[in-house]
Amino acid sequence: MTEKKFKTGSAFDFTLLKRIYALAKPYKSKLITAVALTVLMAFMGPLRPYLIQYTIDNYIAFSDAQGLINMSLFIFVLLIFQSLMQVWSTVLSNFLAQNVIKDLRLKVYSYLTGLRLKFYDKTPVGTLVTRTVSDIETIADVFSEGLINITGDILQIVFILIMMFYSDWKLSFVSLSVLPILLYAGYLFKEKVRISFEEVRTQVAKLNTFVQEHIQGMQIVQIFNRENKELHKFKLINKEHRDANIQSVFYYSVFFPVVEIIAAISTALIVWYGSKGVMSHETSIGTMIAFIMYINLFFRPIRQLADRFNTLQMGMVASERIFKLMDDKENLEPTGTENLEKIEGNISFNNVWFGYNPNEYVLKGIDIKVEKGKTVALVGATGAGKSSIINLLSRFYEIEKGTITIDGKNLYNLNIKSVRKHISVVLQDVFLFSGSVMDNIRLYNKNISEEKVVETAKLLGAHEFIKRLPNAYNQDVHERGATLSVGQRQLISFVRAMVINPAVLILDEATSSVDNETESVIQGAIQKMMHGRTSIVIAHRLSTIQYADEIIVLEKGEIVERGTHAELIKKEGYYKRLYDLQFSVTAA
Secondary structure, eight states: OOOOOOOOSOSOOHHHHHHHHHTTGGGHHHHHHHHHHHHHHHHHTTHHHHHHHHHIIIIITTTOHHHHHHHHHHHHHHHHHHHHHHHHHHHHHHHHHHHHHHHHHHHHHHHHHTBOHHHHHHSOHHHHHHIIIIIHHHHHHHHHTTHHHHHHHHHHHHHHHHHHHHHOHHHHHHHTTTHHHHHHHHHHHHHHHHHHHHHHHHHHHHHHHHHHHHHHTHHHHHHTTOHHHHHHHHHHHHHHHHHHHHHHHHHHHHHHHHHHHHHHHHHHHHHHHHHHHHHTTSSOHHHHHHHHHHHHHHHHHHHHHHHHHHHHHHHHHHHHHHHHHHTOGGGBOOOOSBOOSOOOOOEEEEEEEEOSBTTBOSEEEEEEEEOTTOEEEEEESTTSSHHHHHHHHTTSSOOSEEEEEETTEEGGGBOHHHHHTTEEEEOSSOOOOSSBHHHHHHTTOTTSOHHHHHHHHHHHTOHHHHHHSTTGGGOBOOGGGTTSOHHHHHHHHHHHHHTTOOSEEEEESTTTTSOHHHHHHHHHHHHHHHTTSEEEEEOSSGGGSTTOSEEEEEETTEEEEEEOHHHHHHHTSHHHHHHHHHHHHHHO
């Protein structure tokens, strides 16, 4: 999935805002308190200039020292109270924001773990990292600096206008005559910044995708001397990211000075018209001073409004991307309703057709029956369809035609999690998580005891090398098991697969990355683990599957031969040629 630009026509997409604020439902009381504090502070802001006007006109003008002291104390207490409310509101808003994004991040991660593998085949990892981390972080600003604060700023502007027109409507009209210019400048700024923020989010995702992919593939970059070429590509992406941010900063750098100039003009109009009123005794000095304070208070939330409005827009863009991801139910793993407490291990593929893309079949009319406790081996060239068969059994992908049954029950009627509990898969490319050896074997399953892990490790020949590690089973393997050899990682994956005592065991070329000495260590253990257990083996080395109850030879998605090792050798067909070729190469 390539990164797309999402456009919202307005920051106030109320449907989207409703979904965002629905996330705060568990914290409803705190949201209501935050709104109440915001409304109260919006009212108290314009109250100070009015009190100062009253003090000047009624106490200072008449040299009333005691009245001046009393009003000063009252204004000071009011200021302290307002400051405390500001602190409470800020803490509450940020508490609400952090809890909401914590909950949302859990929902997004849970959703990602329930998606089909097909989704991950076409979606860059960096894009999903952006959705789960930085996009969700942006939504936090919607609560801490977004709609509630915007509402408070607008209410403060309304209260200021009420106080101004109540005090002197003529001076109000004069001082606000610059408002049309301000509104037009604000509109232009809003539109330009909205577009630039969309571009910033797009470039962030591109940057994350590139860095994630190339750090994971650094070995390939270095082996093929691609450092300079990849650096050049990164420079271009980094430049686009820089340009998008500079564009956004440019609009801010223009808008704020424009607001300052408009505010200065408005103040000049107050001084010019107000002075005439004072000299003609139509306006008091207190009123003129209060108006200068009103104008400063009026333009302050307007500056903040522009910033908060665009914070809200960033949050809207990010939330639209996240909700668009989570609303895509098409990519969710389908699952049946019937739970399997136990699996006997009878598996059947009946005329199965499958393709990763529509009408491009990689499996054609596959019929396979594996009886309980039997071992079936799959053989064929790369691309023959071997791995596709085990992917279908684990239900990572959906078949086009035919049926797959387990113990006579249609796989698509079964709860897939209850099925996977009884299946263990060992892959050629072993993935280990950051953490200890014990954590990677148990995968934090508390039902698996340490004694069981050690017992299984001894059976598979992994115990000796694990005990030689500096911290034994508590040794940190680092990301993707970087501190271990390929063979050691493979042995750990065997222990991980066997420790749950699965009813069905799948080995996908599990010994192809293991050296001959290590292979000889685990082959005996594999035989013991397969005894009485249904097993499907994809083999690169034919020497490892001669014991199989049935060998199925695949070519271009079709079964071309089947039988035991001895039967296939006698047929002098595809398997015999492949066997002779492999052993002649080994002998050479």
